Amino acid sequence: MESSRRLCKYKVEREVLDEQRLEEVTQRKTHSDTHRSLTESFKDSLRCTVPKLKRSVMNSLPVLYWLPKYSIWDYGMPDLISGISVGIMHLPQGMAYALLASLPPVFGLYSSLYPTLIYFFFGTSRHISIGTFTVLSIMVGSVTERLAPDVAFLRMNGTNITTEVDIIARDSYRVQVAAATTVLGGLIQVILGLVKFGFVGTYLSEPLVRAYTTAAAAHAVVAQLKYIFGVSPTRFTGPLSLVYTLKDICSLLPQTHLPTLVVSAVSMVLLIAAKELNSFLSPKLPVPVPMELITIVAGTLISNYAYLNINYTVSVVGEIPSGLSPPSVPDFSIFGEVMGDAFALAIVGYAISISLGKTFALKHGYKVDSNQELVALGLSNAVGGFFQCYSVCSSMSRSLIQETTGGKTQMAGVASALIVLVTILKLGPLFQELPKAVLAVIVFVNLKGMFKQYSDIATLWRRSKIDLVVWLVTWVSTLLLNLDLGLAASITFALLTVIFRTQLPTYSVLGNVPGTELYLDIEKHREVREIPGVTIFRSSATVYFANAELYLEALKEKSGLDISKMIIYKRRQEAKQKRRERRAERRAKRQARKERRAQRAAQQLFSVEEEPGWRDTCIDGNVTDKEDQGWTERENGTVFVIPTSPGAPEGQGRWEYLKGGDPECTSLGWMSELQDGDTTTLGSSSEDTLSHDLERISLGSLGKWTWDIHSIILDLSTANFIDTVAIKTIKNIFQDFSEIDVDIYMAGCQACVVEQLEIGDFFSESITKRHLFASVHDAVLYCLDHRGATSFPRYESSVVSKIR
Numbered sequence: 001m002e003s004s005r006r007l008c009k010y011k012v013e014r015e016v017l018d019e020q021r022l023e024e025v026t027q028r029k030t031h032s033d034t035h036r037s038l039t040e041s042f043k044d045s046l047r048c049t050v051p052k053l054k055r056s057v058m059n060s061l062p063v064l065y066w067l068p069k070y071s072i073w074d075y076g077m078p079d080l081i082s083g084i085s086v087g088i089m090h091l092p093q094g095m096a097y098a099l100l101a102s103l104p105p106v107f108g109l110y111s112s113l114y115p116t117l118i119y120f121f122f123g124t125s126r127h128i129s130i131g132t133f134t135v136l137s138i139m140v141g142s143v144t145e146r147l148a149p150d151v152a153f154l155r156m157n158g159t160n161i162t163t164e165v166d167i168i169a170r171d172s173y174r175v176q177v178a179a180a181t182t183v184l185g186g187l188i189q190v191i192l193g194l195v196k197f198g199f200v201g202t203y204l205s206e207p208l209v210r211a212y213t214t215a216a217a218a219h220a221v222v223a224q225l226k227y228i229f230g231v232s233p234t235r236f237t238g239p240l241s242l243v244y245t246l247k248d249i250c251s252l253l254p255q256t257h258l259p260t261l262v263v264s265a266v267s268m269v270l271l272i273a274a275k276e277l278n279s280f281l282s283p284k285l286p287v288p289v290p291m292e293l294i295t296i297v298a299g300t301l302i303s304n305y306a307y308l309n310i311n312y313t314v315s316v317v318g319e320i321p322s323g324l325s326p327p328s329v330p331d332f333s334i335f336g337e338v339m340g341d342a343f344a345l346a347i348v349g350y351a352i353s354i355s356l357g358k359t360f361a362l363k364h365g366y367k368v369d370s371n372q373e374l375v376a377l378g379l380s381n382a383v384g385g386f387f388q389c390y391s392v393c394s395s396m397s398r399s400l401i402q403e404t405t406g407g408k409t410q411m412a413g414v415a416s417a418l419i420v421l422v423t424i425l426k427l428g429p430l431f432q433e434l435p436k437a438v439l440a441v442i443v444f445v446n447l448k449g450m451f452k453q454y455s456d457i458a459t460l461w462r463r464s465k466i467d468l469v470v471w472l473v474t475w476v477s478t479l480l481l482n483l484d485l486g487l488a489a490s491i492t493f494a495l496l497t498v499i500f501r502t503q504l505p506t507y508s509v510l511g512n513v514p515g516t517e518l519y520l521d522i523e524k525h526r527e528v529r530e531i532p533g534v535t536i537f538r539s540s541a542t543v544y545f546a547n548a549e550l551y552l553e554a555l556k557e558k559s560g561l562d563i564s565k566m567i568i569y570k571r572r573q574e575a576k577q578k579r580r581e582r583r584a585e586r587r588a589k590r591q592a593r594k595e596r597r598a599q600r601a602a603q604q605l606f607s608v609e610e611e612p613g614w615r616d617t618c619i620d621g622n623v624t625d626k627e628d629q630g631w632t633e634r635e636n637g638t639v640f641v642i643p644t645s646p647g648a649p650e651g652q653g654r655w656e657y658l659k660g661g662d663p664e665c666t667s668l669g670w671m672s673e674l675q676d677g678d679t680t681t682l683g684s685s686s687e688d689t690l691s692h693d694l695e696r697i698s699l700g701s702l703g704k705w706t707w708d709i710h711s712i713i714l715d716l717s718t719a720n721f722i723d724t725v726a727i728k729t730i731k732n733i734f735q736d737f738s739e740i741d742v743d744i745y746m747a748g749c750q751a752c753v754v755e756q757l758e759i760g761d762f763f764s765e766s767i768t769k770r771h772l773f774a775s776v777h778d779a780v781l782y783c784l785d786h787r788g789a790t791s792f793p794r795y796e797s798s799v800v801s802k803i804r
Helices: 002-007 019-026 031-046 050-060 072-100 105-111 114-122 134-147 167-194 198-203 206-229 241-255 258-284 291-306 332-337 339-364 370-385 396-404 411-431 436-446 448-463 465-503 548-559 563-606 686-702 724-738 751-759 776-787
Strands: 010-012 154-156 163-165 507-512 519-521 534-539 631-633 639-641 656-658 711-715 743-747 800-802
Touching: 050 370, 072 105, 072 134, 072 206, 072 291, 072 396, 072 411, 072 436, 105 114, 105 411, 114 370, 114 411, 134 167, 134 206, 134 339, 134 465, 167 198, 167 332, 167 339, 167 370, 198 339, 198 370, 198 465, 206 241, 206 258, 206 339, 206 436, 206 448, 206 465, 241 465, 258 291, 258 436, 291 411, 291 436, 332 339, 339 370, 339 396, 339 465, 396 411, 436 448, 448 465, 507 548, 507 776, 519 776, 534 548, 534 776, 548 711, 548 724, 563 724, 711 724, 711 776, 724 743, 743 776
Parallel strands: 534 711, 711 743
Antiparallel strands: 010 800, 154 163, 507 519, 507 534, 631 639, 639 656
């Protein structure tokens, strides 16, 4: 009592804000107001004004924004040096990665020229280098070899019975396939960019992308083994093609072409040593030494003067046409066969480019527009496809060179394109004697960075087991299912992990941190105090159709109230009570009729002489007048007592009863106060007996019909949306718990969630905005005030102060 009186001396320091009061204070816009604002914004977007047109053109052509401000004195020389360095890297990588795409090397140079110039006008990143990339080259190669396999271009070798592959016809059709795939992928990127789908790249998480590129590196290595060993394995397509190809190469190892293997081994040793030396000396060098270009030049010179192709049948690049090829329209009939591959190329290429672009933008303090980047990359591919280019994106190695050598703008890309252009026009024929093994070695050595990504396994094991599972599933699926199906399976699995995590969130009961308005999980914090009579329930994820049922089950478990059983029990009791009342009413009517008949019989008997035997004598010899005492007896031995309460209205008296034939040995009790299982009512049947058995089972499972919770607060601060299934579930929670006299309140709802509740007809006469509170603490204060804080003397609120 003393503590209760002491608590009454406290008051709340601020007003308790429910949703209705909050709207009055803040004057929140209604859904109709928001709808009108959206309509007006849409109308404004359709109006054409000069400033809006200028801004639209600037956004579509970013070069118009930064080129007039370009300072030759500040940026000219750094961009020129950076462009020359990147252009030198374009030459070996373009020719080497063309082999990954199963195309002639010159088309790799084309892919390093045209897309770079297109990106110069439309791109927003200043440091990424657009051109050939390992992963996309492998993906294009899987398409070209699937649609244009060697077996489809066999021809008779002169008059001999043997056949050989028509390389010219095969390569020509593969170029058409690659160009059609590139154009289609570019159009997909442009469309996604125009409809503001730049966020689509966010579905490729970093563990997924790194695992995917690591598995793609394994595909690249297997694809280059035939050039390194000089063998001709069978081309396999579809799932497990990597395994079959590797198995076939291993079976062909006894047929290894030794001169080719020697060229490969020497080139690899020298290139690895030179790159390691370059890395060691890079802090002291103004620009990195182009080791790949030096290797190509050295390999070409040695092959040319040693006649490796003629004397030792070492496979070389062959004829490289000088000059630029005219644009041509791709074969649109191929689009249907490469739709899935084009979409995969569009998504993967954009994800790699935007991740690199945002990294450099954050480092140098400028902004990259994700939607415009998608449009720029799409135009680079779509336009490039008309010039026989294949799919391109940014390259990590070239972008790092462009940034570290001082590149400031995309003028560095123009400089690198000029280097490639000069090579195509004048220097191309000089590389005709370059061994393909040297290009394969360049690809192999440049994959070193991707091989280092296997260290992600140990890192993710320590940081996140779920991300590790995503990494492993992506890696395995990409290896076994190839790059297209592997990407689809990886994205699907990654999205499923998100769904599973929202389906299985952490449910907790919160308590108050003394002296604050904070509420934390009582199971994880020792000093947190539970609010007596109030259960604060929170889910770590938003409530929606996939976890609404689990949310309800967790609420039952955490609150300790099995609401389903309790409601069934209550309704069963109500039904039994109604049956008892009906039976009592029928008995009362029967008894009233008997009483009237007895009164009429008594009136008749009073008119005649009194006959002996009217009175019965008990065992003890006392005479008892049963009629005067109001006793009636039936054959089953149950005796009812006619109510004799004076002044009681007819039909409203409570009936007392005895069980057994001897009224002296039986106790009386009021029928309305009977407890279940104590007695058997008059006229009870086997159905009533079964009801008593079920009732005893319910009582045994439920325990005492009492609980110490009067309010439950649902903390919805983690919810960022709510769907119709969740709205229905929360409605049911309100209705079910109200049947056992437990109040439900919601707290911390974001404005968008409140708006969705309004649209979903959540509020009614019984569930109003008075049940929503701005914070958990507001809801707690309301519960204690509404139910009476004096009932819980041990609770000391942290936001009350003593009245002075």
